[in-house]
Amino acid sequence: MFELIIQKAKQSNYDFRKGANPSDPLAHLFDDWVDYYKLKWAIANVLKPTSILEIGVRFGYSAQAFLYGNPDARYVGIDLDTNSYGGVKGAINWAKETTQSFDADFIIADTQTLEYLPGNIYDLVHVDGQQDGDGSFHDLELALKQGRYVLVDGYFWTRQNYVAVSDFLFRYANLLDFYGVIPGYAGELLIKTSPSCLEQLSHGQSYKSNSSLAIRQAYTADYYTKDCGGFDTYRRNKGKRLEDPRLQAIATISSLKTKGYVLDIGCGRGELTYYFARQGFKTTAIDYSADAIQLAVKCFDESKNLLTNVSFFVMMLALFRYKLNMI
Numbered sequence: 001m002f003e004l005i006i007q008k009a010k011q012s013n014y015d016f017r018k019g020a021n022p023s024d025p026l027a028h029l030f031d032d033w034v035d036y037y038k039l040k041w042a043i044a045n046v047l048k049p050t051s052i053l054e055i056g057v058r059f060g061y062s063a064q065a066f067l068y069g070n071p072d073a074r075y076v077g078i079d080l081d082t083n084s085y086g087g088v089k090g091a092i093n094w095a096k097e098t099t100q101s102f103d104a105d106f107i108i109a110d111t112q113t114l115e116y117l118p119g120n121i122y123d124l125v126h127v128d129g130q131q132d133g134d135g136s137f138h139d140l141e142l143a144l145k146q147g148r149y150v151l152v153d154g155y156f157w158t159r160q161n162y163v164a165v166s167d168f169l170f171r172y173a174n175l176l177d178f179y180g181v182i183p184g185y186a187g188e189l190l191i192k193t194s195p196s197c198l199e200q201l202s203h204g205q206s207y208k209s210n211s212s213l214a215i216r217q218a219y220t221a222d223y224y225t226k227d228c229g230g231f232d233t234y235r236r237n238k239g240k241r242l243e244d245p246r247l248q249a250i251a252t253i254s255s256l257k258t259k260g261y262v263l264d265i266g267c268g269r270g271e272l273t274y275y276f277a278r279q280g281f282k283t284t285a286i287d288y289s290a291d292a293i294q295l296a297v298k299c300f301d302e303s304k305n306l307l308t309n310v311s312f313f314v315m316m317l318a319l320f321r322y323k324l325n326m327i
């Protein structure tokens with residue numbers, strides 16, 4: 001498999017520069033990155049993952065490489081959307097635009113605060129977020145629970161990252177089927193997790209009565225679009241109008257205020273998030289269902305300019321309060 005990936009990467013004509021942002025502050029490095037993204041393309045082309053989750057999207061160059069390598073894949077990207085850890089605020093919008101023709105969704109969230117990645121099991125999890133040793137270790141622990149294959153970017157990026165990722169390989173050796181490193185720009189570490197452990201770590205967790213995961217996993221896209229109160233009006237108007245009496249009541253009460261901040265706790269499909277953002281409120285939407293956040297983001301599909309007023313978080317309220325205390 002490794003030989004095939006390397007051979008395909010060598011033969012590939014994939015050139016990420018076609019979908020790169022000319023205003024990227026690292027544009028002077030683009031020519032050096034061509035082979036690096038050919039390798040990402042080849043990994044998706046050989047593994048043929050039907051579902052991909054990426055931690056650390058930036059301008060979405062890996063997202064594009066994966067999706068062009070395997071166009072039928074469903075992709076979910078998570079990014080902090082700040083100027084830290086190699087990030088560029090707003091870059092995720094470029095990623096959204098350039099992957100519009102694919103099945104791709106993006107979530108703004110801090111993976112360091114997550115216990116589980118949104119959704120369930122993914123064929124491939126790409127770990128390319130907070131590469132500061134501990135951050136990579138945490139993201140790898142998330143990926144281990146939900147990824148059949150885990151691709152770690154930047155294994156050789158810094159000594160700190162190398163030590164932390166090696167520590168992960170050492171500690172979790174009995175949960176990994178195999179792994180290998182493809183040398184290159186920053187060293188790609190490809191890990192195959194063990195199927196039996198994946199079962200235990202993911203599904204096993206969901207049946208623990210003291211875990212909120214069981215509850216969270218009941219809140220699926222199906223639930224929001226076929227069952228949860230107001231689904232019928234939502235399906236008609238894609239969340240753009242408040243026709244459900246329950247939601248209308250909240251909007252009426254909130255009309256006592258005309259500006260300020262809104263915290264939409266348990267935003268669900270996002271009709272109210274969209275409504276408040278359109279009214280000009282700075283809106284923060286949180287939900288512990290990743291499916292909910294994906295639907296809520298979709299409400300803004302035709303009015304992306306409103307997204308500058310909105311922050312989405314997949315997390316539990318307790319974590320969010322903790323985050324607020326930290327700020």
Ligand SMILES: C[S@@+](CC[C@H](N)C(=O)[O-])C[C@H]1O[C@@H](n2cnc3c(N)ncnc32)[C@H](O)[C@@H]1O
Pocket residue numbers: 055056057058059060061062063078079080081082084085086087088109110111112128129130131
């Ligand atoms: C090296 S860049 C990712 C590059 C991208 N995968 C590509 O190939 O184009 C790292 C990204 O991780 C994001 N990031 C850093 N810390 C994060 C965190 N705690 N949670 C989510 N994303 C994070 C940054 O915002 C940045 O966009």
